[in-house]
Amino acid sequence: MDMFIDGAWTATASGATRDVRNPATGAVIDTVPWGTADDADRALQAAAAALTRWRKVPVEERARLQHRAAEAMRAASGEIGRLLCLELGRPLKGAVAEVRRAADLLDVYAEEGVRIHGELRQSTLPGEKVLVSREPVGVVVAITPFNYPINLLVFKLGAALIAGCTVVAKPADDTPLSTLALAGVLHEAGIPAGVFNVVTGRGSEIGSALIGHRIPRKIAFTGGTEAGKKIAALAAQTMKRVTLELGGQCPAIVRADADLDVAARAIVNHAFANSGQFCYRVNRVYAQRAIYEPLLARLAEHAGRLTVGDGFAEDVAMGPLVNEKIFANAYAQIVDAEAKGARILTGGRRLTGGAFDLGFFLPATIVADADHGMKVMREETFGPVLGVMPYDSDLEAIERANDTPYGLAGFVFSGDVGIALTMADAIEAGSVWINDIHRSRHDVPFGGVKESGIGREKGRYGVEAYLEYKTTYLTYRGVLA
Incomplete structure (x- = not known):
């Protein structure tokens, strides 16, 4: 052409x-x-x-x-x-x-x-x-x-x-x-x-x-x-x-009073859409300690259901990563997190065998027990890798969310709308979603x-x-x- x-x-x-x-x-x-x-x-x-x-x-x-x-x-x-x-x-x-x-x-x-x-x-x-x-x-x-x-x-x-x-x-x-x-x-x-x-x-x-x-x-x-x-x-x-x-390195905060089923579904759907290859995806999650393990279980359950394969196949949720460079960047974050003590709950390894050997296929990967010493919490991933770490106070969550040179998007899940709005005001980002994640609208500013x-x-x-x-x-x- x-x-x-x-x-x-x-x-x-x-x-x-x-x-x-x-x-x-x-x-x-x-x-x-x-x-x-x-x-x-x-x-x-x-x-x-x-x-x-x-x-x-x-x-x-x-x-x-x-x-x-x-x-x-x-x-x-x-x-x-x-x-x-x-x-x-x-x-x-x-x-x-x-x-x-x-x-x-x-x-x-x-x-x-x-x-x-x-x-x-x-x-x-x-x-x-x-x-x-x-x-x-x-x-x-x-x-x-x-x-x-x-x-x-x-x-x-x-x-x-x-x-x-x-x-x-x-x-x-x-x-x-x-x-x-x-x-x-x-x-x-x-x-x-x-x-x-x-x-x-x-x-x-x-x-x-x-x-x-x-x-x-x-x-x-x-x-x-x-x-x-x-x-x-x-x-x-x-x-x-x-x-x-x-670029973006977008945080999601999940408070203990959030609807965990809604939060887990929304985060997984957003984090792994287009195999994680977009800038305002959820890259890292901060979960209040009281609901940390329950949220991890729900995230892993949803992520485990995402099928990977050729985009022309029926019922495939995720295709391959576009090239070796993009794959290598995402995989390096997994290796870095594991070396520093993180748990890999789902995915974590390149898919191989049969048709998988022809492309760069990486399943949805949940990295638990992450921290800010790991690349997955600080560098843009542009792949299907999601870091999760616990927090104790709302002020800590905001401090963590803003501890980044990026400021594209943020996400807050809480049953207390007043606190959620206060958190949204405090997050340094061009767009913030509260209690669900949907596509950005065409009639409002994005950046x-x-x-x-x-x-x-x-x-x-x-x-x-x-x-x-x-x-x-x-x-x-x-x-x-």
């Missing part, structure tokens, strides 16, 4: 390609161009040319096109979801659901776009008006990770397009096919040539070329914190705007504090990140006859 530039499928001039493999089997699915700085320039030039036209399209028309694009995504969700299952390994049902959920976000952004408004400031001077308007920031570079390649792209794409910006996207090396397929679908749905472009290649080459180029005015990135810091530093050389949604990022995505908050203010001073004269 080629890159998508200016409404056409395009190979790299160098002719270099990279294989895309199925992480469940190791089989080559397809190849994509291994693009260069020249390809980055071509895509950005196309986006810049399209910007002059797209920004002038009335927002109502942009919204109409975006709604049509969302419908096209739903119609193609089976096709795109199949590619996503192949390149990521996530169970097919979840892959299709990601595409459809991303289409819903396109619709939300379209509705928010038609509510963009400016201001007419009151003036004490006769013959003067001051207008405050909103304008698109310009060409946007969207750099996305492997774990939710469609949804996390639409976090950026939907907001940028309705704001009047054009986009060049660079998907992750492991999962480019679903993003390329999406580009074709949106173009067929009526998104004009050059408005949405997709290039593929190594981040250190084509990614850096995109960020350092003179054309784009904003970089939107989801990924690791260290990569985000490098992107921010490079973007600062030309004062580009940035939205950075970075982190501390080293978990800069800016917010989704809803009107996401659209505003792609707009600039302009102030116009008007002096006029008129004579009434």
Whole structure:
């Protein structure tokens, strides 16, 4: 599959390609161009040319096109979801659901776009008006990770397009096919040539070329914190705007008065979704000592029911990890915890034998008796490993929860809503869930504090990140006859 530039499928001039493999089997699915700085320039030039036209399209028309694009995504969700299952390994049902959920976000952004408004400031001077308007920031570079390649792209794409910006996207090396397929679908749905472009290649080459180029005015990135810091530093050389949604090491606090059945189910479902490969998953649990062992038993019971296998198989809850690096990081945390005295209640070892030998399969792993000297309680895991430790006082739980450079999400379970809300206020995070865990809504802001990022995505908050203010001073004269 080629890159998508200016409404056409395009190979790299160098002719270099990279294989895309199925992480469940190791089989080559397809190849994509291994693009260069020249390809980055071509895509950005196309986006810049399209910007002059797209920004002038009335927002109502942009919204109409975006709604049509969302419908096209739903119609193609089976096709795109199949590619996503192949390149990521996530169970097919979840892959299709990601595409459809991303289409819903396109619709939300379209509705928010038609509510963009400016201001007419009151003036004490006769013959003067001051207008405050909103304008698109310009060409946007969207750099996305492997774990939710469609949804996390639409976090950026939907907001940028309705704001009047054009986009060049660079998907992750492991999962480019679903993003390329999406580009074709949106173009067929009526998104004009050059408005949405997709290039593929190594981040250190084509990614850096995109960020350092003179054309784009904003970089939107989801990924690791260290990569985000490098992107921010490079973007600062030309004062580009940035939205950075970075790493997480998210805590859950379970008090003795919580409903343990609800807490265990919610924590396991969230911690091990997508094989633990997402940033705001529950990474570590602090359980009040009185209910520590009962909660561990419930967590282990729920985790033990999660089946692992090829994403195309029936009734599979978890697929493989996407590559050896991700697997090695998760497994290193298990080894570290065991060496320091932790108990492994479930999982803990790579699955082998038969089809398991072809991919990086790791079952849901519960690490009991963890502490802050262990990597699982301090470093982002990005895999199906969950650390659990006891605590005695509420103040201790909050101190532990905040003892991290990250601040993306937190979770509290308690029968006392007043205490739960007080804990939520004290947790340093961009989002906090109380007494259950569900998907983040499309109409409220999502993002982190501390080293978990800069800016917010989704809803009107996401659209505003792609707009600039302009102030116009008007002096006029008129004579009434």
